[in-house]
Amino acid sequence: MRKQKLSQRLNQMAKWIEPDSSIADIGTDHGYLPYYLFEQGRIKNAILCDINSGPLENAKNTFHGSPYGNSSEFRLGSGIEPLKNGEVDYVIIAGMGGSLIKAILANNIEKTKSFKGFFLQPQTEQDVLRVWLLENHFQIVNDLYVFEDQKYYEALFVMPNALDLKLNPVLTISKSSQDSFYVYAISKDLEYGYKVHPESIVVYRAYLAYKRQKYEMIQSKIKNVDSLKYAQCQSKLQQIKLLSLHLEMHLKKRD
Numbered sequence: 001m002r003k004q005k006l007s008q009r010l011n012q013m014a015k016w017i018e019p020d021s022s023i024a025d026i027g028t029d030h031g032y033l034p035y036y037l038f039e040q041g042r043i044k045n046a047i048l049c050d051i052n053s054g055p056l057e058n059a060k061n062t063f064h065g066s067p068y069g070n071s072s073e074f075r076l077g078s079g080i081e082p083l084k085n086g087e088v089d090y091v092i093i094a095g096m097g098g099s100l101i102k103a104i105l106a107n108n109i110e111k112t113k114s115f116k117g118f119f120l121q122p123q124t125e126q127d128v129l130r131v132w133l134l135e136n137h138f139q140i141v142n143d144l145y146v147f148e149d150q151k152y153y154e155a156l157f158v159m160p161n162a163l164d165l166k167l168n169p170v171l172t173i174s175k176s177s178q179d180s181f182y183v184y185a186i187s188k189d190l191e192y193g194y195k196v197h198p199e200s201i202v203v204y205r206a207y208l209a210y211k212r213q214k215y216e217m218i219q220s221k222i223k224n225v226d227s228l229k230y231a232q233c234q235s236k237l238q239q240i241k242l243l244s245l246h247l248e249m250h251l252k253k254r255d
């Protein structure tokens with residue numbers, strides 16, 4: 001049995017899991033997140049899944065000798081394939097690229113829509129995932145941001161249907177929704193999030209500054225100011241400036 005210290009990247013999702021939930025952790029590897037959730041007494045059972053047997057063994061080692069073995073199952077397989085329809089409340093998919101997460105969710109949309117909610121933590125191509133979610137009528141309830149080890153991490157709390165938010169008023173994460181920063185109402189570029197949770201706004205402000213620096217640097221290296229790439233950078237920078245302006249107004253209103 002091991003005492004867990006969870007990374008902020010994973011903790012940003014863990015803290016919003018409703019007490020007494022059942023969860024599935026897809027691509028669990030070491031199984032740290034479900035273990036931590038058991039330690040905190042937040043979940044009643046967990047299904048830990050991975051496509052590779054080595055990582056699944058890592059998870060079993062994490063749980064070895066712990067009191068949580070009877071409430072946990074370890075299943076080998078791709079994405080949500082090892083799960084039955086509606087078998088758990090929440091599905092967590094963290095530490096993978098946005099395109100892979102999208103492919104996992106799209107593989108069996110009927111099954112995907114049978115769960116109550118998702119915590120998704122794409123490491124790359126976050127916009128690809130958000131576009132797919134909106135096109136398939138999922139509700140992105142909130143985007144969560146943390147800064148850890150010199151990197152920004154974003155996680156999405158998602159419900160399968162837009163209407164579900166009203167049907168599940170108990171969800172703590174959605175309670176402060178009015179104070180969220182509604183990015184999509186200002187910019188349709190889903191690289192910058194959809195709706196930032198109030199607790200993430202300070203990190204999000206720094207994240208926008210980081211993005212601005214990044215695109216300014218890329219643009220400064222493009223010699224041809226008439227090129228498509230230059231124009232694309234210009235458009236990215238305009239979006240960021242607009243969002244930053246609205247964010248400052250949002251923060252002023254909040255204080």
Ligand SMILES: C[S@@+](CC[C@H](N)C(=O)[O-])C[C@H]1O[C@@H](n2cnc3c(N)ncnc32)[C@H](O)[C@@H]1O
Nearest residue numbers: 026027028029050051052055077078079094095
């Ligand atoms: C970088 S680790 C992330 C571990 C953990 N979720 C985290 O965020 O710290 C990615 C894990 O996903 C697993 N994986 C990759 N593709 C998968 C798929 N299609 N279905 C299930 N697991 C997958 C890998 O074997 C690996 O253990």
